[in-house]
Amino acid sequence: MAVTVSIPTILRTHTGGQKSVEAKGSTLAEVIEDLEANHGGLKARLVKEGSLHRFVNVYVNDEDVRFAGGLEAAVKDGDTVTILPAVAGG
Amino acid sequence: MLVIRRDLVDAMVAHARRDHPDEACGIIAGPEGSDRPERFIPMDNAERSPTFYRFDAAEQFKVWREMDRNDEVPVVVYHSHTATEAYPSRTDVAYAGEPDAHYVLVSTRDPEQHELRSYRIVDGVVTEEPVEVVESYMFAHTGSDDTPDCP
Numbered sequence: 001m002a003v004t005v006s007i008p009t010i011l012r013t014h015t016g017g018q019k020s021v022e023a024k025g026s027t028l029a030e031v032i033e034d035l036e037a038n039h040g041g042l043k044a045r046l047v048k049e050g051s052l053h054r055f056v057n058v059y060v061n062d063e064d065v066r067f068a069g070g071l072e073a074a075v076k077d078g079d080t081v082t083i084l085p086a087v088a089g090g
Numbered sequence: 091m092l093v094i095r096r097d098l099v100d101a102m103v104a105h106a107r108r109d110h111p112d113e114a115c116g117i118i119a120g121p122e123g124s125d126r127p128e129r130f131i132p133m134d135n136a137e138r139s140p141t142f143y144r145f146d147a148a149e150q151f152k153v154w155r156e157m158d159r160n161d162e163v164p165v166v167v168y169h170s171h172t173a174t175e176a177y178p179s180r181t182d183v184a185y186a187g188e189p190d191a192h193y194v195l196v197s198t199r200d201p202e203q204h205e206l207r208s209y210r211i212v213d214g215v216v217t218e219e220p221v222e223v224v225e226s227y228m229f230a231h232t233g234s235d236d237t238p239d240c241p
Contacts, residue, residue, distance in 0.1 A: 008187065009189060010187050055185050057147045057151070064148060064151070082154075084150060085185075086144060086185065087115070087145040087167060087185075087187065088143060088144035089143060089179060089181050089182035089183075089185050090179040
């Protein structure tokens with residue numbers, strides 16, 4: 001089950017500068033574990049205390065995973081997972 | 091240094107005035123690697139708050155995908171402060187996620203006179219930079235390898 005993960009500029013230090021990488025898994029949580037195995041440090045930037053960081057947006061294809069089960073969101077072969085840091089401030 | 095066209099500055103200020111007293115936010119996209127802001131994209135402040143802003147996640151996805159297709163990047167990320175000066179707040183620094191962007195702050199606390207300043211925010215460090223407002227990029231100084239467009 002290979003998916004393409006699109007990596008934002010700020011996290012590319014973990015992927016050797018690559019804009020997108022391949023990962024495996026049938027849920028977002030599994031994809032993140034697989035990312036961590038190959039690109040150490042990514043998981044801590046995405047997950048905090050068992051759920052997605054509040055200021056990271058993750059989409060499976062076009063859908064915001066917050067409305068699709070969060071870390072349990074299903075992914076399938078050929079899907080695209082997009083990570084975008086939320087643009088926010090005070 | 092941020093070199094930016096006057097009409098884009100006017101558009102940011104107009105957006106900030108329009109949404110006052112809530113914070114306004116948006117980006118100006120430009121060709122990847124150019125450092126030249128060109129396409130003005132006002133965004134919804136999903137927080138609709140006078141002290142906080144956050145891009146709507148669905149709108150952000152749509153805009154970012156469009157930029158990808160056009161080989162564009164967010165050259166400028168702007169937002170307004172409606173009661174304080176145009177300097178990044180602690181939360182601005184904590185959430186700054188675009189190390190290559192110019193973070194432009196517009197303060198609308200004075201109803202007559204706006205304040206507009208620009209910063210780089212990288213790894214929690216804020217560096218203010220000069221802003222040069224130009225009528226057109228054609229005549230602007232854009233670097234040491236600058237060559238005239240016409241002979």
